[in-house]
Amino acid sequence: MFRALAFCLAILAACTARAGEVQVAAAANLGPVMDRIAAAFARDTGHRAIVALGSTGKLHTQVRNGAPFEVLLSADAATPSRLVEEGLAVSGTQFTYALGRLVLWSAREGVVDPRGDVLRNGAVTKLAIANPRVAPYGAAAMETLQNLQLLARWEPHLVTGESIAQAHQFVASGNAGLGFVALSQVAENGLIARGSGWIVPARLHAPIQQDAVLLKAGAANPAATAFLVYLRGNAARAILRHGGYGI
Structure with missing residues (x-):
């Protein structure tokens, strides 16, 4: 029994060691759904998403000023593109996660x-x-x-x-x-x-195309990459759809 318990504890410790955190900057309109997405992400992956909400323009300014965000969920497509051009986001990681x-x-x-x-x-x-x-x-x-x-x-x-x-x-x-x-x-x-x-x-009005992008600060963080993968999956998409977004 004790040997089995020790084995289970070892597995749990290994899983905990692999779990990580990701700092997510999210547009303010996402406030009603981000708690649910973060909870589902933690449940399904073991990683924890720490979310900061704000206007897209303010979040852009904060990233430029060195805020330690690792993922940006924007309320537009232009801001993630601008961050890639400015060398503050990883090229090829931008995608549309929702239509507002x-x-x-x-x-x-x-x-x-x-x-x-x-x-x-x-x-x-x-x-x-x-x-x-x-x-x-x-x-x-x-x-x-x-x-x-x-x-x-x-x-x-x-x-x-x-x-x-x-x-x-x-x-x-x-x-x-x-x-x-x-x-x-x-x-x-x-x-x-x-x-x-x-x-x-x-x-x-012009389409409210909401794009996500991996920021340079998160390029080496597996939890940041995992969050973006999760955002494209069925669980996150169902939460967004229920919350009133086009997908």
């Missing part, structure tokens, strides 16, 4: 109609968006207003958050009556589950 979806959302039921006509006909209120200079969802919101020819109407009433997470908080708290947020922030099983909202048609 923009939603006009109110925390209250019955405020936003299924066609988004509230933008034209509803009472003017504060409209929350993420900073379009650093957050791709904010840029998509501005592009949507421009294509609807409603920017002039709403621009004086915009409330700008540093990230899509802060824009969502403005609306959830009632500080803004409406906001452009990520579907992932208000979705269950890919559908709006809280308040009322209009999923913005893809034709009204």
Whole structure:
């Protein structure tokens, strides 16, 4: 019995020794799904993902300033490409892990109609968006207003958050009556589950193509490579799909 116990402990110690950690910088829109992805990753691989959330622009700046991130999950495709060009990410590791979806959302039921006509006909209120200079969802919101020819109407009433997470908080708290947020922030099983909202048609803004890339700091870390492999697998894709992302 003691010999068998010693053997099991030896196997457990070997597995623990092989387990590692990866520092993941993730776009703020991923907040609602990253805990589930990290938990599933740990369960299935033994590795641990340490996740920091922020606007894509802010995360890019932090990487350039030496932050020890090893993987970037961006809210766009341009930032990972830029990091490769800057020598801060590993060439050939960039891929699209999700397609983001923009939603006009109110925390209250019955405020936003299924066609988004509230933008034209509803009472003017504060409209929350993420900073379009650093957050791709904010840029998509501005592009949507421009294509609807409603920017002039709403621009004086915009409330700008540093990230899509802060824009969502403005609306959830009632500080803004409406906001452009990520579907992932208000979705269950890919559908709006809280308040009322209009999923913005893809034709009204450029695709929100969300890419991942291995950063140079993680090039020698097996856990970083394992995380990117896991992100492309069925378990992570199912979590993303349930959270409201296109795959």
